Amino acid sequence: MFEAQFQTFDDADERAATAARVERLRAELARRGLTGFIVPRADRQQNEYLPASEERLGWLTGFTGSAGVAIVLPERAVIFVDGRYTLQVRDQIDGDVFEVAHLIETPPETWIETSLSAGAKLGYDPWLHTTDAAEKLAKACAAAGAALVPTEPNPIDAIWTDRPAPPLGPVTLHELRYAGEDSAAKLERVRGEIAKLKADALVISNPQSVAWAFNIRGADVPHAPLPLAFAIVPREGRPALYVDGRKLGNTVRDALEELADTREPHIFARDLAAYGGAKQSVRLDRASAADALAKIMNQAGGKAQSGADPIALMKAVKNDTEIAGARAAHARDGAAVVRFLAWFDREAPRGKLTEIDAVAALESFRRETGRLKDISFPTISGAGPNGAIVHYRVTRKTNRVIAPVELFLIDSGGQYEDGTTDITRTIAVGEPSAEARARFTRVLKGHIAIATAVFPEGTTGAQIDSFARQSLWAAGLDFDHGTGHGVGSYLSVHEGPASISKRGAVALKRGMILSNEPGYYKAGAYGIRIENLVLVIAAPPVTGAEKPLNTFETLTLAPIDRRLIELALMTPEEIRWLNAYHARVFETIGPLVDAETRAWLTAATRPCGAH
């Protein structure tokens, strides 16, 4: 059978150990004269995926979800999680130790205002919170008559005796044939942006931006080839890259030294303080820069200018080489996905496959391309009611045998040097219900509305988000997540600054790659999502047009399950789009797969409806 190498299915169970850990933390806090301490799920660079050494929240509480915060006081401890994790958290934490609060409805700030006593000192690690976040906490503490106290080194590190070592993943060069623009040219453009911002220097605190600017990749966190490193780019003069020297081979070091000084990470704070001492204005990324950085700058007498990371937009707009790479990666990935879908259709109806089997098979087909570097996130593989859990992660305990009649949802992606992929397919095992077909069709209509949208230059993601919902709305349905996120080029599968969502305030520019993934989730029953990646391109010219127009090219190539489509709900234009898409899937993927798979693909992509 197949095997998953990039994903585990363990049921983390730290619960039994957490009561003692919390007690040790309280003793440590008392020793330091602190009333309490706040523990976010975060590292120093606000990464989405954390190295094991940064999983302080998980170690302290047992909770393994992707978002959460804990506060430990002498007599109380509380963990905040959002709606996705309200069930999971009760399963993972020790209810005698932690109360549970809702991260959105009663966020830490609200809790602090009512729960902290006057005179209390709440510690926080200024390296793990952005300045905006720290300011909110400070305000809440002040409202309670308490104080927020920067606390270094992190008290958890003092008591976490078997804490894993920080990662030392080797840094590699991201070759020009993938990057499409050499680092010197990128840094020149970055300097132009620094000048526009009237800053003296830019701190690059988002590792995605470090990787992009220096054309390097790393291996420090799961699923994204990020090097944990900081950089400072002065408006004039030589940039400095702060990275553990043990991560650098000679070739890489030599190449980097042509562009920048490479320095050990502990030098970073000292150099930053030197900018402050010289009264310089340094731009910090509001979204990823730790509060500690602003403190260092300001205390040294400089000016920390907080705002958007200018690299985020530059990185989001892919160049021709990256676009060609994305198309190649999607053909390759599509072939692996099609092999999986064909295999799944043969095996699933026998009623023996599990969700974990599906993950392992899909990863194996991707690995067999010979080019897979990692999966781009832990595969979501949910059958029936598990498919209705929006961010479901299968473990040995939750693993479900896929029944001969149910919907199966699989959301996955691959990291290839030429591109990052992300695709969701919903598959009918057995005969789907009329309701499931109707709702799948409405999700598909939303997907097609985005795929075919034509919009003037300057249009934001927020302005088109509702196109994906309109058909669901008409039936009194909706989905409680954004329609699409930005995707990196052999980088993070979630990247800013653009998105297709209510909050997508950034204009969609040609060259951006985003996901198009409307869905529908029926709790306890099934989940539906149809996700392709799309590239913003110029729309075909229109006579009389007064504005430059954009549209999307769909990059992802794999069949959409025809058995779930209610043709009576589709317009002729929608059916034409679907048939044209399936024809392109067959044309591109057909030559890349074995005969048995190709036979399956022929059937899966044959035109719908009578024309």
Place this chain on the structure above:
Amino acid sequence: MFEAQFQTFDDADERAATAARVERLRAELARRGLTGFIVPRADRQQNEYLPASEERLGWLTGFTGSAGVAIVLPERAVIFVDGRYTLQVRDQIDGDVFEVAHLIETPPETWIETSLSAGAKLGYDPWLHTTDAAEKLAKACAAAGAALVPTEPNPIDAIWTDRPAPPLGPVTLHELRYAGEDSAAKLERVRGEIAKLKADALVISNPQSVAWAFNIRGADVPHAPLPLAFAIVPREGRPALYVDGRKLGNTVRDALEELADTREPHIFARDLAAYGGAKQSVRLDRASAADALAKIMNQAGGKAQSGADPIALMKAVKNDTEIAGARAAHARDGAAVVRFLAWFDREAPRGKLTEIDAVAALESFRRETGRLKDISFPTISGAGPNGAIVHYRVTRKTNRVIAPVELFLIDSGGQYEDGTTDITRTIAVGEPSAEARARFTRVLKGHIAIATAVFPEGTTGAQIDSFARQSLWAAGLDFDHGTGHGVGSYLSVHEGPASISKRGAVALKRGMILSNEPGYYKAGAYGIRIENLVLVIAAPPVTGAEKPLNTFETLTLAPIDRRLIELALMTPEEIRWLNAYHARVFETIGPLVDAETRAWLTAATRPCGAH
């Protein structure tokens, strides 16, 4: 012929006098030790339409547009206007006295930063700027090393010797049969909002909110029945209404005294200071409260809490009586508009009608209802290229004879005690071009997309705005304004807080009345807009719906010009909507008009297409 009573067509020409006025202002400023002074187009309550006594900007500069700011320095003077007025301003001002700057691209803040010298003192009247606006100006002055200085009384008033007296329009009671909820009940609900805001009192500075809360109307500004008055509503105890006693007859005074203390306007500041002295927290409306109010509160030791006016949302959600009134007002107004359209179709092809004739005729038909209190804004009556000027106001100088072949755009509304109307129709005189028909049809498709939109409770105007644009976008076209604004109930034709536009962040709630008015403007050629008012209502129930759904009921009843519709561009659903709308227009308006008009209406509303 017809005559317009509520609108003039004069070409204001103050230009010749402005150089001397500016010199007198400079002398007055020097006397007061000020370097310069900033003159917004605003009164003390940030009204859209100003009484003549508040037209300081027009008096000083000659400029009569609806938005603008001037700054006068010893050697320079500048006027800022937006894109709508760049041509008009050069026509109206003395170019030897004033430079012209772009209000949006180089706003006063930017100009101040680069044009004020260190040590300069720029005066501003704190009654004419909101606190947010004043803070921006102060920041810009500080960046220039200058200071922003509150200046009372306004130095223009000191030199404007023939300044008109402030208005003393009589206050009338807005009867319960129109208001639908008595003032005592409204004030009780307002107190509930004050408690939710944790404030001790609410200052009502928006006259629309004063009128709504106390069920009164006034006659102080053109086109909106607003009483210029302030109010303070304490969380507990008796409200106070600050209004010139000369505006109150005995009946009105007695009715008001049952609800509140009525006090003279000059007491307002003293009472507000008393709240401050008692260390109370008073809520001020961020959008309409003058900076002077926050200053009074804070200097007296209280806390000015700036935020949204809670009455804005209460007022926007119409009750059943107001909704019934709106339907009645729209039937009555529709009959007047239909009489106008029939008359216009008879007269226009002869090539003798002017834009002013059309305004006068339409107003006359409305007056003949016997119920018209005022027009709700100066009618926009634009033929051919004049129709392409988005906020065109016809004067004797610009007045155009309507050619036998061109498009004519007319945007108008009426104030009736039971409702405020606002309607735009675009009419083909002679045979329209294929281009005009195609573009009109795309605007109509956008109009229908809004009219038929179905969306879950909680959806904002921003989320549906693009539905109105999608069809234009597909042809490389767009319109550079919002799709819709809120409309009052015998109040301002533009009211907050909801809108259908990119910035419409407020949820559309059942009972709100908004305009639905996509358009298309071809500079130098023609303008198109199709505007109906719509009411947010519950959508018909849908089986399986998981969310409460809303949709719109179209209130406005008048034919949409069939001669401008290219049926080949319409879907069958769109044609069905149009035919059903026209059938409803005929059913409702037919019985209200004379036989000749009814014959015209029969033809104008006959079904399109073959079914």
